[in-house]
Amino acid sequence: xxEFGPIWRTILRNKISALLIVIQVSLTLGVISNAxxxxxxxxxxxxxxxxxxxxxxxxxxxxxxxxxxxxNVDIERDLNHLRQLANVADATSVTSVPxxxxxxxxxxxxxxxxxxxxxxxxxxxxxxxxxxxNTLGVNLASGRFFNEDEIVECIDARCKFNVVLLSRDLADAxxxxxxNPLGKQLNFAGSHxxxxxxxxxxxxxxxxxxxxxxxLLLPMTNVVASSSTYxxxxxxxxxxxxxxxxxxxxxxIDSQRVIGDSVTSSAQKAYAFRNSxxxxxxxxxxxVVVIGITILGIVGLTSLWVNQRRRQLxxxxxxxxxxxxxxxxxLIENLMLTTLGIVIxxxxxxxxxxxxxxxxxxxxxxxxxxxxxxxGVWLLGVLAALVPVLRAAAISPALATRxx
Amino acid sequence: xxxxxxxxxWRSIRRAxxxxxxxxxxxxxxxxxxxxMLTLQHVMxxxxxxxxxxxxxxxxxxxxxxxxxxxxxxxxxxSSNVMPRSLTYRTVNTLLDNPEIAPHQAAMFSMHYxxxxxxxxxxxxxxxxxxxxxxxxxxxxxxxxxGEVWSAKADDxxxxxxVIDNTLNQRLFNGENSVGRQLLLDDVPYQVVGVVQDFMxxxxxxxxxxxxxxxxxxxxxxFGMVQQPNLLNNFKxxxxxxxxxxxxxxxxxxxxxxxxxxxxxxxxxxxxxxxxDLQTRDKYVAFLSAYFDQQKxxxxxxxxxxxxxxxxxxxxxLNNVVSNDTKIITWLALVFLIxxxxxxxxxxxxxxxxxAPEAxxxxxxxxxxxxxxSQSLIETLLIGVLGGVIGIGLSQLGxxxxxxxxxxxEAAVLHSDWLMLAVTVLMAVVASIVAGLxxxxxxxxxxxxxxxxxx
Numbered sequence: 001x002x003e004f005g006p007i008w009r010t011i012l013r014n015k016i017s018a019l020l021i022v023i024q025v026s027l028t029l030g031v032i033s034n035a036x037x038x039x040x041x042x043x044x045x046x047x048x049x050x051x052x053x054x055x056x057x058x059x060x061x062x063x064x065x066x067x068x069x070x071x072n073v074d075i076e077r078d079l080n081h082l083r084q085l086a087n088v089a090d091a092t093s094v095t096s097v098p099x100x101x102x103x104x105x106x107x108x109x110x111x112x113x114x115x116x117x118x119x120x121x122x123x124x125x126x127x128x129x130x131x132x133x134n135t136l137g138v139n140l141a142s143g144r145f146f147n148e149d150e151i152v153e154c155i156d157a158r159c160k161f162n163v164v165l166l167s168r169d170l171a172d173a174x175x176x177x178x179x180n181p182l183g184k185q186l187n188f189a190g191s192h193x194x195x196x197x198x199x200x201x202x203x204x205x206x207x208x209x210x211x212x213x214x215x216l217l218l219p220m221t222n223v224v225a226s227s228s229t230y231x232x233x234x235x236x237x238x239x240x241x242x243x244x245x246x247x248x249x250x251x252x253i254d255s256q257r258v259i260g261d262s263v264t265s266s267a268q269k270a271y272a273f274r275n276s277x278x279x280x281x282x283x284x285x286x287x288v289v290v291i292g293i294t295i296l297g298i299v300g301l302t303s304l305w306v307n308q309r310r311r312q313l314x315x316x317x318x319x320x321x322x323x324x325x326x327x328x329x330x331l332i333e334n335l336m337l338t339t340l341g342i343v344i345x346x347x348x349x350x351x352x353x354x355x356x357x358x359x360x361x362x363x364x365x366x367x368x369x370x371x372x373x374x375x376g377v378w379l380l381g382v383l384a385a386l387v388p389v390l391r392a393a394a395i396s397p398a399l400a401t402r403x404x
Numbered sequence: 405x406x407x408x409x410x411x412x413x414w415r416s417i418r419r420a421x422x423x424x425x426x427x428x429x430x431x432x433x434x435x436x437x438x439x440x441m442l443t444l445q446h447v448m449x450x451x452x453x454x455x456x457x458x459x460x461x462x463x464x465x466x467x468x469x470x471x472x473x474x475x476x477x478x479x480x481x482x483s484s485n486v487m488p489r490s491l492t493y494r495t496v497n498t499l500l501d502n503p504e505i506a507p508h509q510a511a512m513f514s515m516h517y518x519x520x521x522x523x524x525x526x527x528x529x530x531x532x533x534x535x536x537x538x539x540x541x542x543x544x545x546x547x548x549x550x551g552e553v554w555s556a557k558a559d560d561x562x563x564x565x566x567v568i569d570n571t572l573n574q575r576l577f578n579g580e581n582s583v584g585r586q587l588l589l590d591d592v593p594y595q596v597v598g599v600v601q602d603f604m605x606x607x608x609x610x611x612x613x614x615x616x617x618x619x620x621x622x623x624x625x626x627f628g629m630v631q632q633p634n635l636l637n638n639f640k641x642x643x644x645x646x647x648x649x650x651x652x653x654x655x656x657x658x659x660x661x662x663x664x665x666x667x668x669x670x671x672x673x674x675x676x677x678x679x680x681d682l683q684t685r686d687k688y689v690a691f692l693s694a695y696f697d698q699q700k701x702x703x704x705x706x707x708x709x710x711x712x713x714x715x716x717x718x719x720x721x722l723n724n725v726v727s728n729d730t731k732i733i734t735w736l737a738l739v740f741l742i743x744x745x746x747x748x749x750x751x752x753x754x755x756x757x758x759x760a761p762e763a764x765x766x767x768x769x770x771x772x773x774x775x776x777x778s779q780s781l782i783e784t785l786l787i788g789v790l791g792g793v794i795g796i797g798l799s800q801l802g803x804x805x806x807x808x809x810x811x812x813x814e815a816a817v818l819h820s821d822w823l824m825l826a827v828t829v830l831m832a833v834v835a836s837i838v839a840g841l842x843x844x845x846x847x848x849x850x851x852x853x854x855x856x857x858x859x
Contacts, residue, residue: 278809279729297747304754360728
């Protein structure tokens with residue numbers, strides 16, 4: 001039924017062409033499985049839900065020309081003015097720009113060092129005023145947010161915090177999963193603030209959990225005395241026009257200062273992920289092209305073989321071989337070669353991955369990528385061969401009688 | 405003969421337009437993808453200080469318990485050490501206080517100020533400024549157009565002098581000799597003492613602490629700026645402190661914070677030294693070692709002496725200016741090129757074997773194997789050249805795509821130079837030769853008898 005023996009011997013007569021297909025298939029599998037894995041890793045990194053209303057948010061900074069420290073009353077005056085604008089949902093001052101991928105972080109603790117129940121975690125710290133939560137668009141899980149009179153003024157003075165909020169993931173890291181730390185005290189930077197609220201988990205400045213466990217919200221308007229950053233949440237679709245308006249309004253209030261460029265939080269996030277996006281795009285493109293090239297190669301080589309054997313095919317047909325038999329012959333030949341290529345390709349994929357693990361800090365390739373890649377390339381090989389093979393089957397038996 | 409073969413090749417390409425254009429396209433795509441990625445890597449790893457490569461070094465001192473930095477001479481292996489990539493003020497200050505240990509030393513950090521001009525309607529703009537010691541210009545070979553560098557005293561005490569580069573001089577003073585003129589930084593007047601040529605290596609190898617392209621400045625202030633009480637308000641960059649005693653707290657008051665940073669193990673300064681020969685270098689290292697031991701005995705350093713001196717090329721490598729992802733993609737692109745070449749071999753084989761009867765006829769009429777071989781090879785060579793030319797076009801498209809995806813400062817330098825264009829064509833030609841060798845050899849062995857018989 002399956003003429004494995006004769007087909008194999010035929011292949012051996014055409015060693016170079018067969019080798020070309022095998023190498024091409026194995027390289028394709030090596031490239032596809034590894035590239036797909038890297039793409040998936042980068043996409044997972046990029047597809048985080050930040051938990052803040054990033055599409056409606058933008059920041060801008062103001063800095064007085066003379067090096068005079070910004071006064072709290074100025075910040076409040078600016079923000080109160082902005083909050084009156086029709087398209088502003090809310091506004092707050094922030095100590096770091098959201099979603100830039102890194103900022104102010106530090107250790108926070110529960111209990112005193114040496115205690116048996118001493119716990120530490122790394123917090124992504126962001127100081128906001130009493131409008132902070134509503135501006136960010138983060139929901140409370142329990143407790144309450146800062147009141148206006150709890151916001152600390154912090155210029156060249158000891159910043160003493162009485163109250164703080166934790167994000168759920170930071171609370172989990174410090175107090176255990178699902179715990180209720182409301183009313184408990186935190187030990188951080190020499191003060192012992194009370195936890196008054198827990199927010200839903202969200203990302204403030206850091207975009208993954210490799211450095212920080214979660215977010216610590218502090219009630220403070222200003223630490224960098226020489227400039228201040230405002231975070232504004234726009235209503236509806238008004239963000240882009242509002243960005244221009246806000247800068248104008250701030251300039252109107254006080255022109256003796258540098259008004260920095262307004263940057264949307266979506267843009268900050270996109271910028272932070274620019275290298276991952278580049279990698280994903282280039283690798284996706286390469287996968288598509290490499291598949292295209294491989295199809296071309298298989299179609300080309302199979303056509304070549306079909307052409308070389310036109311007369312033999314004619315003879316076989318004349319001697320009674322059905323069209324199905326011819327198709328089967330070429331498909332089995334193709335399957336044998338692609339399977340050989342795939343076997344080598346699995347080794348190659350693992351080898352390439354091993355090199356990347358050693359030199360470029362990529363994690364080990366999961367088996368499912370290889371398995372999916374194997375079947376993909378296999379299918380690819382068969383489908384690519386089908387076109388020339390069907391043409392081969394259509395060769396009329398008369399051809400043989402004519403040319404011999 | 406060559407032109408005749410070229411004519412034949414062109415005719416042969418025209419006769420089989422589909423398979424020929426497929427070959428050209430395969431090579432073009434393969435070359436374009438790999439050249440796009442190689443250009444990115446080429447641009448990112450560009451060493452703007454290459455001509456000073458064997459003479460100037462970035463210094464790192466060991467501060468960890470990690471092995472990499474712990475043993476004596478680590479200067480050989482700088483490719484991947486975990487030592488901090490900046491130095492403490494105490495170290496830098498000691499080195500600068502001993503100018504005899506090296507011909508030139510430059511310590512530096514970045515500051516940000518609002519720049520304005522007195523009596524001018526120039527709109528205020530925030531400027532990043534290089535604060536550095538006076539040797540900076542000699543060490544990196546930055547020539548003065550007007551004036552000269554500030555005095556040695558200005559590196560120790562607060563002095564309101566400034567050096568600007570040509571670009572800023574054009575913008576502020578229309579390129580005139582501006583020595584003696586004033587500009588305002590945060591409303592404080594500074595006197596221009598010199599105008600230098602632009603120094604903008606890309607990547608900014610002299611200071612990679614703020615990103616691969618974030619270290620070039622138009623304004624230079626003396627290192628004495630560290631004495632400014634408000635230093636932390638104007639400092640820009642990364643600063644990391646190691647508290648060696650439990651219970652040490654960072655002070656809250658600005659001037660106290662500055663003193664804390666100057667006196668403690670805080671890493672924030674970039675530093676380069678010129679060491680023209682081994683003898684100077686040995687002396688320099690001996691000085692370092694003595695300094696380290698002394699500071700270890702008073703508890704400032706806690707680890708064993710270890711150091712690294714990196715050339716600009718090594719410094720770029722150490723700071724991962726070419727990211728791992730970029731390297732992976734480049735390798736991927738090269739594997740892709742191999743796939744394309746293999747594909748081209750298959751196509752050339754298919755095409756040439758179709759021409760076998762013609763070759764057989766020529767052999768029968770007296771053509772030598774070499775003649776058939778070279779004719780076939782010239783044909784694939786022509787295909788390679790065409791593929792290379794189209795490949796240049798496609799790689800420009802690829803670079804366009806990359807520029808969209810990259811950050812602004814990276815995108816701005818991403819252009820292929822003549823070298824890369826030449827490499828593109830060369831790569832395509834080499835690829836076509838590789839692809840054409842076997843088929844050409846095979847067809848030159850075509851048996852005349854077989855084909856004559858058939859006809």
